[in-house]
Amino acid sequence: MITLFRTLCATCVSGLAAAVVLSTTAVGQTGPTEAPTGFDNRTNGFLSQANFDSARATFEEHEAISDGLGPVYNADSCAGCHSNPVTGAISQITELRAGHFNGTSFVDQVGGSLINDRALDASIQERVLGSSEVRTFRTSLNTLGDGFVEAIADSTLVSLANSQPSSMRGLVIRVPVAEAAANVVAVGRFGWKDQHASLTSFSADAYLNEMGITSTLQPTENTSNGNSVARFDTVAEPEDTDGDVQIFADFMRATKAPPRDGAAAATSDAIRGSQLFDSIGCNVCHVRTIVTAPRNTQILGGARTVNQALASKIIHPFSDFLMHNVGTGDGIVQNGGPNTRLRMRTPPLWGVRTRNRLMHDGESLTRNDAILRHAGEATSVINSYRALSTTQKNQLVAFLNSL
Numbered sequence: 001m002i003t004l005f006r007t008l009c010a011t012c013v014s015g016l017a018a019a020v021v022l023s024t025t026a027v028g029q030t031g032p033t034e035a036p037t038g039f040d041n042r043t044n045g046f047l048s049q050a051n052f053d054s055a056r057a058t059f060e061e062h063e064a065i066s067d068g069l070g071p072v073y074n075a076d077s078c079a080g081c082h083s084n085p086v087t088g089a090i091s092q093i094t095e096l097r098a099g100h101f102n103g104t105s106f107v108d109q110v111g112g113s114l115i116n117d118r119a120l121d122a123s124i125q126e127r128v129l130g131s132s133e134v135r136t137f138r139t140s141l142n143t144l145g146d147g148f149v150e151a152i153a154d155s156t157l158v159s160l161a162n163s164q165p166s167s168m169r170g171l172v173i174r175v176p177v178a179e180a181a182a183n184v185v186a187v188g189r190f191g192w193k194d195q196h197a198s199l200t201s202f203s204a205d206a207y208l209n210e211m212g213i214t215s216t217l218q219p220t221e222n223t224s225n226g227n228s229v230a231r232f233d234t235v236a237e238p239e240d241t242d243g244d245v246q247i248f249a250d251f252m253r254a255t256k257a258p259p260r261d262g263a264a265a266a267t268s269d270a271i272r273g274s275q276l277f278d279s280i281g282c283n284v285c286h287v288r289t290i291v292t293a294p295r296n297t298q299i300l301g302g303a304r305t306v307n308q309a310l311a312s313k314i315i316h317p318f319s320d321f322l323m324h325n326v327g328t329g330d331g332i333v334q335n336g337g338p339n340t341r342l343r344m345r346t347p348p349l350w351g352v353r354t355r356n357r358l359m360h361d362g363e364s365l366t367r368n369d370a371i372l373r374h375a376g377e378a379t380s381v382i383n384s385y386r387a388l389s390t391t392q393k394n395q396l397v398a399f400l401n402s403l
Contacts, residue, residue, distance in 0.1 A: 031312070035257050041053075041086050043254045055247050066234075069213065071212060071221075072124060072212055073116055081140040085354055088252060090139070090140055090141065090351070093140045094140070097114055100132055105341075110226035124229050134331040144256065144257060144351065149321065156290060156291070157322065161322055167380075171343055175194070192360050193334040195336070214238045214239045221233055253310065258403075264401060270395070271399075276395060285319075286346060290315055291312065293312075294306065296311075315350075318350055319346045320346050324343055327376035328359060329344055
């Protein structure tokens with residue numbers, strides 16, 4: 001009965017994806033086309049190749065103290081955390097977050113939940129305080145193909161949530177769009193907590209919190225466990241005077257989506273594993289297919305319109321980009337409010353074959369381990385997985401290893 005229910009759910013979600021594809025085709029327009037994929041450092045067409053290469057060089061650039069690096073920070077370049085197997089992809093790098101749960105709500109550690117690993121001076125090294133019993137690592141996320149993700153209409157993500165069984169329904173949160181007019185919000189889709197809706201907002205946040213470099217969108221320097229770092233900050237705010245935040249965002253918008261391993265995907269084991277993935281209900285949350293909004297659609301509260309290179313593109317992220325409680329929540333609250341404390345964004349599985357440390361904290365080292373960590377909303381799906389034979393489990397893993 002459980003397997004049958006999950007099969008029906010999978011069919012429902014697959015049907016929704018097909019409906020989304022059809023809904024984007026209007027009179028006088030061609031239908032949606034597959035988004036370009038590849039680990040090849042080539043543009044998806046959002047930028048010319050020359051401009052893409054220039055933006056990639058900025059993404060890879062190592063910041064210096066004279067650029068505003070620090071005083072507290074985690075890395076000195078974007079590519080330092082996003083580079084496997086090409087610039088913009090994932091890495092094994094983690095960040096550290098901490099705070100306190102008072103029995104009712106989460107409270108950031110003084111100075112913020114992000115605990116920077118590096119400092120320009122030993123006297124301002126941040127640490128987890130004894131009062132912060134909520135502690136977690138967060139692995140670096142893939143950014144390849146994120147231009148397509150940004151171009152998904154809010155209504156599409158809401159429809160995905162509404163199509164899911166009530167016991168597994170993803171949470172849609174609306175978060176501020178930093179580059180838009182005041183009070184403009186959009187559906188969050190970036191970060192482990194869906195804390196950003198736009199790549200510009202995400203870039204400004206990462207520039208400040210990961211590298212310590214302020215911008216017009218994030219003009220206030222961080223502290224060290226709540227203490228001022230002003231005497232070590234020699235560059236006037238905002239420190240991003242070259243428009244790097246926008247260059248980072250445009251680089252990500254211009255990246256291709258992660259490709260499948262065609263040879264691995266064509267094996268009989270991977271083909272059968274793909275069928276099992278659907279039949280036990282994994283694709284209720286790890287949605288196979290989504291279509292981006294049509295050309296010139298306004299997104300992000302009107303802050304952007306969908307560029308032709310990103311419009312009406314069929315993508316296969318294996319994610320609904322919504323927040324779920326699958327028993328692995330990290331206890332941290334960011335833009336989503338108290339209800340997100342134990343929820344995490346469904347991690348996209350495209351490109352997961354390049355990742356050897358799994359789940360939000362990187363603590364699971366095999367596909368099987370990662371699957372078995374699921375609980376909560378995913379309990380019935382995981383029970384179905386447990387009921388599979390060893391051969392079937394290996395087939396499902398073979399499918400994941402082709403993504």
